[in-house]
Amino acid sequence: MTTTSLPADDGAITHGSEARRAFKIAWPVLIALIPMALVLGAQAAQKGLSTIEVTLMTALNYAGGSEFAAVGLWTSPLPVALIVGMTFLVNSRHLLMGAALAPYIHHLPKRIVYPVLFFMVDESWALGLADARRRAAAGIEPSFSLTFYATLGALFWFTWFVFATVGALIGPTVGDLGRWGFELVFPAIFLVLVRGMWTTARAARPWLVSLLTAAIIHLTIPGAWYVPAGAVAGLAAAWFWADAQ
Amino acid sequence: MTINNLHLVTILLMALATYATRVIGYAALSNRTLSARTRAVLDAAPACVLLAVIAPAFVAPKPADVIALAITVVAATRLPMIATVTVAMVASASLRWLTG
Numbered sequence: 001m002t003t004t005s006l007p008a009d010d011g012a013i014t015h016g017s018e019a020r021r022a023f024k025i026a027w028p029v030l031i032a033l034i035p036m037a038l039v040l041g042a043q044a045a046q047k048g049l050s051t052i053e054v055t056l057m058t059a060l061n062y063a064g065g066s067e068f069a070a071v072g073l074w075t076s077p078l079p080v081a082l083i084v085g086m087t088f089l090v091n092s093r094h095l096l097m098g099a100a101l102a103p104y105i106h107h108l109p110k111r112i113v114y115p116v117l118f119f120m121v122d123e124s125w126a127l128g129l130a131d132a133r134r135r136a137a138a139g140i141e142p143s144f145s146l147t148f149y150a151t152l153g154a155l156f157w158f159t160w161f162v163f164a165t166v167g168a169l170i171g172p173t174v175g176d177l178g179r180w181g182f183e184l185v186f187p188a189i190f191l192v193l194v195r196g197m198w199t200t201a202r203a204a205r206p207w208l209v210s211l212l213t214a215a216i217i218h219l220t221i222p223g224a225w226y227v228p229a230g231a232v233a234g235l236a237a238a239w240f241w242a243d244a245q
Numbered sequence: 246m247t248i249n250n251l252h253l254v255t256i257l258l259m260a261l262a263t264y265a266t267r268v269i270g271y272a273a274l275s276n277r278t279l280s281a282r283t284r285a286v287l288d289a290a291p292a293c294v295l296l297a298v299i300a301p302a303f304v305a306p307k308p309a310d311v312i313a314l315a316i317t318v319v320a321a322t323r324l325p326m327i328a329t330v331t332v333a334m335v336a337s338a339s340l341r342w343l344t345g
Contacts, residue, residue: 028327050247053256060260065298070259080255088262093294098270100290106275113275117267122298126291184310184317187299188333191321194292203289210293214300230297231290238289242282 013140015147022151029123032185033064033156034163039182040067041167047074054168059161063121066090067164069224090224093231097125104132104144116146119153126193127152205241210234309340 037058044054049071057067066087073083097120105113128149136143198204214230221229279287302314313336320332 028330031327032330049252050249052248053252056248056253057256057259060256061263062260063263066259066263070255078251078255080251080258083255084258084262087259088266091263091266093298094263094266095270096287096290096294098267098272099274100270100287102271102274103279103287105271113271114268117271118264120267122295126295129291182334184302184313184333184337185330187302187314188317188321188330189326190295190299191318192324192326192329194295195321197292204292206289207292207296211296211300211303214297215304218301219304226300227294227297230300231294234289234293234297235286238286238293239282242285 013145018145018147019151022148022155025127026152026155029127029156029189030159032189033159035182036064036186037160037163038167038170040064040071041164041169042171043068043167044071044074044164045168045171047071048076049074049168051165051168055161055165058164059157061087062118062157062160063087063091063094064160065224065227086224090227092228093122094120096231096235097122101125101129104129107142108144108146112146116150116153119150119157121153121156123189123193124149124152124156126190126196130193130196202241206234206238209237307341307344309344310337313337313340 040058041054044057044067045051049057057070061067061070069086069090070083073079073086098117101120105116108116128144131148132144135145194207210230210233212230213233214226217229218226303311305311305314313333316336317329317333320329324332
């Protein structure tokens with residue numbers, strides 16, 4: 001990603017410089033998070049969640065996709081098991097994400113790793129992992145920058161639950177943000193993140209398998225199955241094609 | 246400032262389920278030596294996950310949205326993040342406006 005800069009060779013890497021680097025890379029993502037959080041809060045309020053409940057959900061659960069799914073399923077009587085099951089399913093991609101992060105963070109003490117993992121969302125994880133890989137390639141030890149990652153995680157977390165709360169307070173005045181093109185913001189961010197992971201067309205073949213499988217499952221099976229189905233198909237392809245390399 | 250007990254329990258169970266997804270993958274793989282094949286799979290994981298999450302946008306029901314996404318894909322291959330986001334928003338809003 002072109003907006004990422006590694007610390008200059010002559011400059012010392014400090015907590016401050018790492019936090020500043022995180023701020024610099026975070027703001028396009030924050031611009032994308034704010035309207036999503038407002039919409040989520042407004043929808044949740046319409047479904048009968050109180051403002052404090054919206055704050056609790058977005059601060060404690062902190063995984064946008066599952067929160068939209070939960071609010072969509074929020075009816076009376078409340079289907080608690082269905083909501084919790086869908087939450088696990090939508091977030092099952094975190095299993096893979098945590099596994100991919102493991103080699104970079106296993107040297108950290110457990111009392112740091114387990115709190116840090118709470119802040120693992122798509123954006124902080126993708127940016128943190130890409131950063132760790134670049135630093136590893138540049139010979140910087142340790143390759144995983146805890147301060148960089150934790151700053152991103154804290155910024156996204158704070159923005160998410162604060163603006164979801166604001167959305168719940170201002171409610172219906174949020175209106176239809178789709179009209180203003182906001183719904184393509186996340187695909188745009190994810191595509192730029194994916195571009196940053198590009199090495200060779202051969203290495204990217206499993207990505208296409210994941211995308212196509214997820215699209216087909218989305219069109220044929222209701223619910224959030226398309227996320228784990230696509231990811232697992234892509235990984236199976238990577239496993240299969242690893243032979244040829 | 247009202248909290249319904251059933252709502253609270255649901256929210257806490259959601260939070261627990263989500264935190265479980267965040268730690269299980271890490272806990273299963275930490276302190277293990279990974280084979281080349283496992284490494285290849287984990288290297289592919291980030292992009293596979295991100296693309297699976299946004300796959301519905303590629304098969305959106307409105308042609309205007311799919312065209313806007315195609316423009317976004319092209320932008321994402323050559324522009325920095327904030328420029329790509331701007332292109333995506335302008336393309337999406339203007340194509341929707343043009344097609345009603």
